[in-house]
Amino acid sequence: MFDWLIVGAGFAGSVLAERLASQRNAKVLVIDKRNHIAGNAYDRHDNAGVLMHQYGPHIFHTNSQAIFDYLSNFTGWRPYEHRVLAQVDGQLLPIPINRTTINKLYGLSLSSDAETEAFLATLAEPVPEIRTSEDVVVSRVGRELYEKFFRGYTRKQWGVDPSELDKSVTARVPTRVNEDDRYFNDSFQFMPEHGYTRMFERMLDHPNIKVMLNTRFEEIRDIIPYRRMIFTGPVDEYFDFRYGRLPYRSLRFEHVTLDKPWHQPVGVVNYPQTEDYTRVTEYKHLTGQEHPKTSLTYERSSAEGEPYYPVPRPENALLYKKYEELAEAEQDVWFVGRLATYRYYNMDQVVGQALATFRRIEASLSEVEVD
Ligand code: FAD
Ligand code: UDP
Structure with missing residues (x-):
């Protein structure tokens, strides 16, 4: 017993x-x-x-x-601080959106938090009550950045429009006015x-x-x-x-090993505008392993299959x-x-x-x- x-x-x-x-x-x-x-x-x-x-x-x-x-x-x-780039309009740009993202995308040279905040304020659309995952992003960075970075990715990932998802989903990703390009800002960031x-x-x-x-x-x-x-x-x-x-949302993982040491500049690259996959992960960035080959995972999401996400x-x-x-x-x-x-x-x-x-x-x- x-x-x-x-x-x-x-x-x-x-x-x-x-x-x-x-x-x-x-x-x-x-x-x-x-x-x-x-x-x-x-x-x-x-x-x-x-x-x-x-x-x-x-x-x-x-x-x-x-x-x-x-x-x-x-x-x-x-110790490992995760960094993610999003392929947007043919460029690899930091996500979460930060000052570097804005400068590269709009060809600007904003140099302080205050200037960046002021620029974002010109883009932001007022939303009376923030309820959905669309509201969170549009109210902070406006519709154009929402369309480029969030709408397509979220539709691929969840199979529904961000306007139909609780605000908590896109609220996981902050918007920054400084140049911090880490995906998370928690005090402990490590890999076993x-x-x-x-x-x-x-x-x-x-x-x-x-x-x-x-x-x-x-x-x-x-x-x-x-x-x-x-x-x-x-x-x-x-x-x-x-x-x-x-x-529950499901995922399909396609694992690939390439006969070269590196494939992409950071651990994860997101594809909000093109491709049928959402993101590509290159593990050696995460694990620190040294190896002449490199392994990647392409993620595609689907309604059917093993449950992963509520x-x-x-x-x-x-x-x-x-x-x-x-x-x-x-x-x-x-x-x-x-x-x-x-x-x-x-x-x-x-x-x-x-x-x-x-x-x-x-x-x-x-x-x-x-x-
Ligand atoms: P699970 O890990 O799902 O474990 C449940 C287990 O129960 C499974 O092994 C399953 O096989 C078993 N099981 C279910 N039903 C039965 C049954 N009837 N009989 C026998 N066995 C059964 N979290 C982070 O903190 N950082 C990240 O970077 C991160 N990235 C993620 C990326 C992806 C693609 C996904 C899907 C999740 C990610 N998470 C991340 C979340 C993380 O995976 C979960 O928080 C965590 O694994 C949940 O643990 P769990 O024990 O609740 O569930
Ligand atoms: N998201 C997005 N574009 C991105 C990154 C995230 O639209 O480049 C949205 C998407 O809806 C995603 C959610 O924000 O599901 C939360 O992102 P996170 O990286 O936390 O997702 P997870 O790693 O849990 O899949």
Whole structure:
């Protein structure tokens, strides 16, 4: 009899397995339907020996000292500040839009934050209430930059117009008036020294944790005895789609290795205007690996396939609320992670959510023990 069954060996499942095994001496079974641990953060060496990310570029960034310290128990780190260029009007320009982007695009020589702010103010369109992903961008940089950098990319990525997506989606990308060209400005920006998979191996390396791969929850739910469960798969699937399907956006990854050391100047190049793919990642920029060849991933998104992104739209939030009510009523089952709580969370946020869930579990178990 296992104390816990954990469905999913991604961040949500693995953090909870580690906490329950090491802090509560619980016997834990972690299962995953895939043939590997680490969920979407899984990385591996490809046939050429280049370390690549199977499910697209994963860059760790957080403002939380506690989350960084927790993961540091399982990995050393390599400092890495992510930079992205967007191919717009035939040029490679910094995204997030910053002073350099504006100067290059408009042939200007704005030289201060104040001048850039004043220029952006001439482009910005007033929007009375910022509700959608279009509103966020248009109100800050105006329609022309919105069309060039955001509209096409978002339509490719999400299959809907930014005017139909919650503001939180494009609000992930700031606009800057200085020359800071980093994609993130969090205080901790690192890559795990030997990759994500190695970090997960260390997290799950505990005598109380057993891992079963290539195993779907549905196959074992009635066969393997367990007391309590953590579920990190899609919440609508768990409830047999009782209220209909929650939309998740899927991706297709095309991995390529080239017989030359470098392909592009930065880790990621975005294609908001041309091409059927959204972005191209070159991993050696992220990992710091030295290798005579280089490996890339082309990302195309689609409605069908493995679920990757919850789709932040008001009607989806309402549908999720109904599933959330079912989840809350489910005895001895905790729903954690991007798919199970239908949240567009980054890795650090999922780690934070899992650690918070562990504290709630501890509180509820100590009540049971007192009873
Ligand atoms: P997952 O990693 O999806 O793990 C869930 C696991 O459950 C999966 O392995 C799945 O196989 C398994 N599972 C599901 N259903 C079942 C079932 N029925 N039976 C058995 N197993 C099941 N975050 C960042 O912080 N920085 C980034 O740069 C970044 N880039 C990203 C790029 C892409 C393309 C994507 C898709 C995501 C990115 N993220 C990034 C987000 C990051 O991937 C997630 O925050 C994180 O992986 C979520 O962890 P999780 O455990 O909730 O889910
Ligand atoms: N986005 C865009 N153009 C870009 C970069 C981002 O339109 O060049 C929009 C797009 O809708 C994207 C969202 O901003 O989905 C959030 O971008 P982020 O890079 O955070 O996406 P993720 O890495 O999570 O896919």
